[in-house]
Amino acid sequence: xxxxxxxxxxxxxxxxMGTVYRARDPLIERTVAIKTVxxxxxxxxxADAEARFLRxxxxxxxxxxxxxxxxxxxxxxxxxxxxxxxYLPGRTxxxxxxxxxxxxxxxxxxxxxxxxALAFAHEHGVIHRDIxxxxxxxxxxxxxxxxxxxxxxxLVNSDHTQAGQMLGSPRYMSPEQAMGREIDGRSxxxxxxxxxxxxxxxxxxxxxxxxxxxxxxxxxxxxxxxxTLRPQLPAGVASLLAHILSKKxxxxxxxxxxxxxxxxxxxxxxxxxxALPPYRVPRPLRVLAxxxxxxxLLLIGIGIIVIEHFLDASQQVAMVAQQPLLAPAPQNxxxxxxxxxxxxxxxxxxxxxxxxxxxxxxxxxxxAYLAGLDKKRVExxxxxxxxxLKYTRQxxxxxxxxxxLELLRIERSRYLRxxxxxx
Numbered sequence: 001x002x003x004x005x006x007x008x009x010x011x012x013x014x015x016x017m018g019t020v021y022r023a024r025d026p027l028i029e030r031t032v033a034i035k036t037v038x039x040x041x042x043x044x045x046x047a048d049a050e051a052r053f054l055r056x057x058x059x060x061x062x063x064x065x066x067x068x069x070x071x072x073x074x075x076x077x078x079x080x081x082x083x084x085x086x087y088l089p090g091r092t093x094x095x096x097x098x099x100x101x102x103x104x105x106x107x108x109x110x111x112x113x114x115x116x117a118l119a120f121a122h123e124h125g126v127i128h129r130d131i132x133x134x135x136x137x138x139x140x141x142x143x144x145x146x147x148x149x150x151x152x153x154x155l156v157n158s159d160h161t162q163a164g165q166m167l168g169s170p171r172y173m174s175p176e177q178a179m180g181r182e183i184d185g186r187s188x189x190x191x192x193x194x195x196x197x198x199x200x201x202x203x204x205x206x207x208x209x210x211x212x213x214x215x216x217x218x219x220x221x222x223x224x225x226x227x228t229l230r231p232q233l234p235a236g237v238a239s240l241l242a243h244i245l246s247k248k249x250x251x252x253x254x255x256x257x258x259x260x261x262x263x264x265x266x267x268x269x270x271x272x273x274x275a276l277p278p279y280r281v282p283r284p285l286r287v288l289a290x291x292x293x294x295x296x297l298l299l300i301g302i303g304i305i306v307i308e309h310f311l312d313a314s315q316q317v318a319m320v321a322q323q324p325l326l327a328p329a330p331q332n333x334x335x336x337x338x339x340x341x342x343x344x345x346x347x348x349x350x351x352x353x354x355x356x357x358x359x360x361x362x363x364x365x366x367x368a369y370l371a372g373l374d375k376k377r378v379e380x381x382x383x384x385x386x387x388x389l390k391y392t393r394q395x396x397x398x399x400x401x402x403x404x405l406e407l408l409r410i411e412r413s414r415y416l417r418x419x420x421x422x423x
Contacts, residue, residue, distance in 0.1 A: 067117035093136035112262035119255035122185035131191035193244030
């Protein structure tokens with residue numbers, strides 16, 4: 001199946017106005033998302049629906065920002081109007097929010113990225129009009145977000161306003177949007193506030209059993225204070241959220257001001273107490289502040305020395321593996337075994353056996369399989385030391401290396417016991 005020049009790979013889902021596909025652009029070998037809607041259906045939606053659909057691509061296509069989905073192409077083919085846009089692998093914010101309240105730093109970072117996208121769009125004369133969790137895609141491992149589906153965006157100064165039409169998702173729309181009035185960028189800010197409220201509390205800011213009930217609460221009621229549902233919420237966050245959800249558009253911050261406010265919250269987690277006397281840093285703390293970097297440099301130097309030590313040990317084991325019939329002196333093997341076990345932090349169940357029986361130690365060292373196991377252990381311990389210089393013992397990579405070391409230790413002990421029984 002093709003739409004225009006695009007080869008359809010599979011269906012992603014249903015969008016606000018039609019079907020969304022994953023497709024391939026054969027011209028530049030790129031995977032794209034194709035949003036489609038039958039032209040006949042557009043015409044049934046209203047006289048200006050087709051023009052509004054195309055205007056979405058034109059307005060959103062002007063926006064080039066890290067937090068906004070990129071529009072590549074727009075056109076009509078085989079009775080379908082389509083928009084080709086950036087394909088975003090990942091989950092929507094709705095999927096993440098379904099698991100409950102989010103960590104404070106993650107919620108604030110997500111809201112700040114959304115505000116960055118809105119600030120850029122508003123500065124270029126584009127209003128989103130449908131801010132909601134389903135229109136936010138979380139990509140990558142660090143929570144990078146992309147604002148998608150400017151499906152009912154329009155140019156602020158366009159002659160084709162949407163006054164009198166209630167467009168958007170009811171739980172997240174602003175009071176002025178719910179009343180069908182003309183809106184500006186501050187309507188998007190209110191919607192962002194409703195999303196942030198839900199990220200922090202796990203509850204809708206405005207909910208009800210029916211559409212009229214939801215709309216009534218959006219227009220007339222103030223949601224339960226977020227700090228009531230989440231008592232540990234910093235006062236600065238609660239205050240900012242209250243301003244964002246103000247019923248009066250003029251009382252809300254614009255998107256750029258909101259971005260700066262989020263940056264301020266990230267830099268100052270808790271507001272300082274008022275009227276505190278000037279604080280002078282005690283001399284011991286000043287000395288500590290000077291000595292700490294020196295201590296870090298010293299630890300790094302020690303770490304380098306340890307790594308070099310392990311590298312030397314690795315080279316020795318490699319020589320043993322290459323010359324299995326040459327048996328080093330027993331005392332060298334015992335010292336090497338003691339050094340390796342000391343570095344790993346685990347006592348070896350075979351160290352004493354090898355130390356007490358020189359002939360057996362020589363036989364062990366001439367065993368190619370054991371030499372391979374020891375070489376792998378040294379490599380893993382070097383890797384573990386490198387990881388610990390960057391991370392903690394709880395880091396998944398360190399845990400995995402420890403697990404492999406334990407498996408090697410068990411295999412080595414098992415193999416030695418079998419050899420002992422045979423001898």
